[in-house]
Amino acid sequence: MGRGTPVVRLLRALAVPTALVGMVVLAGVTLDRVYAGSLLTLLVAGAALGSVLVSVAARRLPSWLVAPVSVLVMAGWTGWCLHLTADRAGLPGGFAEVAREAAANGIPRLLTAMIPVEPVPDTVLVPVVGAWLAGLAGAEVALRAGRVLLGYLPPVLLHVGAVYVVGPNAEPAIGPTVALVVVAGLGLAASTRREGDPVDGPAPTVPSGVRARLAVTSAAGTAVVVAAATLLGPAVAALVEVRPVDPRRYVEPPQVQTLDENPLIRISGWALNPDQQLFQVKTADAGGGTRIRLAVLSDYDGVTWRVGATYRNAGRILPTVPPAPYATVETLRQEITIGELSGQLLPAVPTPREVSGARVAYDPGTGTLIRPDGLSPGLRYTVTSARERPDANLLATANTPAGDEVARVLQVPEGAPDQLRRLATQLAQDNGAPYARAMAIEQWLAEHYRLVADAPSGHAYPNLAFFLFGPRNGGGQRGTSEQFAASFAVLGRLAGLPTRVVVGFAAPGDGPVRAGDAYAWPEVLFEGVGWVPFDPLPRPEDEPRPVEEDFRPQPEKPPPSEQPEPTVEPSTAPPPQAAPEEGEGRAGVSTPVLVAAVAGGVALLVVVALAVLAGMRRALTRNRLHRGPADLRVAGAWRELTDALRLAGHPVPADLSATEVAEAARRALSDAAPPTEAARAGTQPEAEMGRVGTRLEAEVGRAATHPEGAAGRVGSQSEAAHRAVEELARLVNQVGFAPGQVAEAQAEAAAEAARVCTRALRADRPRWRRLLWSVHPGPLRWRD
Incomplete structure (x- = not known):
């Protein structure tokens, strides 16, 4: 009995520190459900173990000295975590630049990162620091002050925060939560006997009166617990069916400028400067020329085409979008070096799957990539894409999808000119199959209109009406690929086809891609085949036929005879409102030791919370006034x-x-x-x-x-x-x-x-x- 006493004491002494480490690690496991891989759990486990060990090793030091020592060790561990994740992600720049970027944007990028979140410095800094501070505060209160239940509060708050951040983006964290309760209970049970209690010899005699009072108290406590479970159980169970709030909807995702929201208006400017070198391309395989996509424009309001994307910060690995069932997929890897291309849009072969060498944000709905920090000459990145090649044999009989899922690319804004509607009806009336309608529109545009480089920009309804029906000797029936692609997309939607406009480049192969290679093309969505590009541009050697020979409508109003004004870009909508993240902590203490412990641990959490609020306020003001x-x-x-x-x-x-x-x-x-x-x-x-x-x-x-x-x-x-x-x-x-x-x-x-x-x-x-x-x-x- 006596020989086992030191072992028993050691186990009791380790019970509470082990419970604290386990609770913090379980919070990391809960958060790791939205991360790629398990690296975040390992980093949080290291922070939990390090913070508790520092408090245990420094128990003989004055309480006011523990927090500074622990923070110094935390800085070292955090720096190592940032270096490791930056190296694994292949991020450019030195350690100081990476750390500064992570400290300035850690919280916004964590809440705007695309799921699964890649462990990079921006997305691991906040969890690692939070885990260390929770372990430090919990260890100081539970071990130094002997308030075990109060010491459990920081890890529990960290776990609740992890559940909130995950929101509806993963399955309910039932397993980690139950494990947290079990670990906390075991640590509390093992800590009930203090070092001064006898561990050898016969057990002390307890008076019968004391035993009776203990029995009555236990029975009363059990009755209260059972009653509370009976009353609150149904209400708590009902909450399981309620979809949790996603905190990401309160944080503004990366925003783009007007030229990046509608790069279609850049076509005319590029056409006038064809020799401007925009970027360089180097393809890993020996493939020939291919289309490089800059942006996909799915939304049209009668005035302008827009990307309409919701960008989320992403790591190297992008979410996988299932390919069309009957499409052939081939992997293509390219190294792109930016030259004079400006803005935020990143050119890439559709559909990108992995990007290294640049921080990117991605919209899976359109497959459009941006660099939130903007492009700069010399920027070099590597993109691996899954290029789909549709089965041409299925197009003749393929149908087009319908319903809410494709309503966005079928919508025809109000105000479409009657001439456009009559032309769409004329082209569709003898072509019942969707592919035949699309080919009829493509052939019509290629045979009746001229491609020129000096046509003014514009794709609003009046601009398209003038392009399609304006007099040839007054500037009508001629335009850049902007008017050809926009006209095809609008006529296609009027004919019941789901269409969109794509802006990109016809890259001849490895080497420079110039402004003259930029053009726009339309795409149509077919069931089982996917998005199929069309080419309504005329051949250079063909002379276009006058529109009046094949289209003789009887309009109530004569067609426009003067060139409309170029499309005026409306202002983008204000960003969504942001909501706060509030945290309030109350601690009622009565001993100087506990006050010192809280001042060394919990006070840091309060300071960090205030700093986070101040940073979010400054970021909100900066976004409003300068972006x-x-x-x-x-x-x-x-x-x-x-x-x-x-x-x-x-x-x-x-x-x-x-x-x-x-x-x-x-x-x-x-x-x-x-x-x-x-x-x-x-x-x-x-x-x-x-x-x-x-x-x-x-x-x-x-x-x-x-x-x-x-x-x-x-x-x-x-x-x-x-x-x-x-x-x-x-x-x-x-x-x-x-x-x-x-x-x-x-x-x-x-x-x-x-x-x-x-x-x-x-x-x-x-x-x-x-x-x-x-x-x-x-x-x-x-x-x-």
């Missing part, structure tokens, strides 16, 4: 103003006009600081308020540099803030009634004006509210 088209940035500046009014205790109803909101903002600013000349600024003529040149920017900039609370500058700040509100209201009205007319300088002035107004409203808050202004989670979840 996207000018119209979108003006709208973002306006939202910054309305959020600031709400934070300052002056919320404005959502149904107010911009002018009414501006008036409410002026009243709030007047309450914040007595204006000296603000009233006069509010009555200046509109022409004066409309000047967005250097004078307004200089005034706003000077006001932004004044310290808060400087009494001598109150008048200048107030006047600048009133003028900023007026200018913002004017720009918002301009965006609403004349989209696409806001210049870059105006968007920059709107951003600076929003910052001035925010500072002026914040300066009036009490000191403690000013400190909490930047970490308030409200703007992350408030909706317009």
Whole structure:
């Protein structure tokens, strides 16, 4: 009995640390369900073991010294994890650049990464640091202070956070959750006997009265547990059928510029500069020429074609889209080096399966790739694609799909000209099979129209009507591949065919791909065959036949006789609202040792949470004011103003006009600081308020540099803030009634004006509210 006592004591001493490590590891297992491979579980296990071991080894050190030592060790382990994952993913750049990028974008990229998530520095930093901090806090509270149940709180919160992040993207984490409860129970049971309790000799005698009270207490506790299970069990069980919320819908995915949302409008510019070298291609096999895709445009609103993609950050391995049942698939590997190609879209042979050498985001619905950081000369990446070759023997009898799944590529916007409808009807009336209809449209375009390089851009309904039916001697019946592909796609949809437009390049083989190789082509979806490309472009040596010979409609209105204006790009829709991630922790402690432990462990979690909120707020402001088209940035500046009014205790109803909101903002600013000349600024003529040149920017900039609370500058700040509100209201009205007319300088002035107004409203808050202004989670979840 006595010889076994040291072993028993050792096992009891190891019970709680082992339970803490196991609970943190199980949280990593829960999160790893949406990751590719099992590397994340190993990294989290290392963080859990390291954090608990540091606390056990430092038990004799002062409590205030444990946290700094543990954080230093955590930095080393985290750095090794970042180096390992960056090396495995083949990411370019040095360690400092990779670590800085991961620290700045860890949370957004974790929540926007494509599932399965590849373990890269951006996606492992937050789980590893969270696991280490949870292990540190739990070990300090459970081991140093002896509060085992309270020490279980950080690992449990980490597990709950992992379940929330996974959301509906994996099966319910029943196994890891049950295992966590079992591990916690075993650790708690093994820790009930303290070192001072006798372990040898006869058991102490317990009075009968004490035994009776213990029996009654146990029975009462059991009855309470049974009653709670009976009452709460059905309600908890009902929640199993409820689909959990996906936190990814609260985070803005990577956004693209207008030229990348609709690269079709770049065709005419490339056609005028055919020798411009856009990128270099090197194919691994000895294949010949092939089509390299830049973007797939599936959405058409009668004015412009758009990609309409929802991009998600992806690792090297992209999600596999099942090929068509009767298509032949061959693997093609290419190394592409960017030259003068600008934007964010990455050229690749369809359909990409693996990308190395560049951080990418991907939309599986269209197969379009982007580099969120933008293209730069010299960028080199390797892409492996699964190129499908449809079975041509099946096309003649193949049907086209219908239903909600393809409604997007069948939609015909309202306002289609009657001439287009009559032409589509004429081409389809003698061709019942879908493939025959598609071939009739292709042949019509190839025989009746001329391909030229100097045709203006435009594919709205008026532009297509002029291209198809305008007089030949007035510029009609001629265009670039933009008009040919867009006309085919619209006529195809009018004839009941699911169509889309693809922008890409006809690469002759290895070597440079030039602007003259860029063109657009239409594709039609057939059941069992997949997307089939068509080529409506005429042969260079063929002379087109006049349209009037084969199409003689009797329109109510004559066909257009003048070239319409080029397509005007509408502003992109504002990004989805973001919602906050809030965390509140309460700890009631009574001993100085526990306070020191919490200060060393839990306090770090609080600081990290506040830093995360501050980072998300800064990222939200940066996205609103500095990313996207000018119209979108003006709208973002306006939202910054309305959020600031709400934070300052002056919320404005959502149904107010911009002018009414501006008036409410002026009243709030007047309450914040007595204006000296603000009233006069509010009555200046509109022409004066409309000047967005250097004078307004200089005034706003000077006001932004004044310290808060400087009494001598109150008048200048107030006047600048009133003028900023007026200018913002004017720009918002301009965006609403004349989209696409806001210049870059105006968007920059709107951003600076929003910052001035925010500072002026914040300066009036009490000191403690000013400190909490930047970490308030409200703007992350408030909706317009």
